[in-house]
Amino acid sequence: GAVVSQHPSRVICKSGTSVKIECRSLDFQATTMFWYRQFPKQSLMLMATSNEGSKATYEQGVEKDKFLINHASLTLSTLTVTSAHPEDSSFYICSARANRGGNEQFFGPGTRLTVL
């Protein structure tokens, strides 16, 4: 149980294009999902909290117009990196908190984004 998937696992795009990453909870419902970014040899950085049916809550310093989050259902959240630039290249990881459970978060496998 508690499986979270992400798609795509790896994406390479040109500078200026937009990239959409999907995060799905496969065997549980998740009102709340989280998006993290991790640069090489650094710790996880929480970007935003995604709430089903409402606007995402962004952490300080994260541009909400650049990182668009949509949480359309209890099992799906998407992150769109708009007008991507090389400095956006990173490992993006989503997690989900089960509606029935404690505060533990279950992570997806991550998406490695490379912007050329």
Added chain:
Amino acid sequence: QKEVEQNSGPLSVPEGAIASLNCTYSDRGSQSFFWYRQYSGKSPELIMFIYSNGDKEDGRFTAQLNKASQYVSLLIRDSQPSDSATYLCAVSPFSGGYNKLIFGAGTRLAVHP
């Protein structure tokens, strides 16, 4: 002061030994505590969570929580080379909202044969 602090390591232990990983946190009202394992290039994997003071055991892993000292630890018994990874401590702060977790920077564990 960082909210969740861990020694970055690397912590090097021989195979079969006990690895002891430590974490301190600043928010005294924190409610729940988690240990995640992250292999290089992979996403974090939940190992254990603990909510109450004391010890919680699961197989070779034991989590220890001392809220008075604001300290949580993870013991790995009979360490194996496959345990070599970065271990992330995460804390759910009292005032976090939306149940977000605050992660430490992680401790890199190296188990050598």
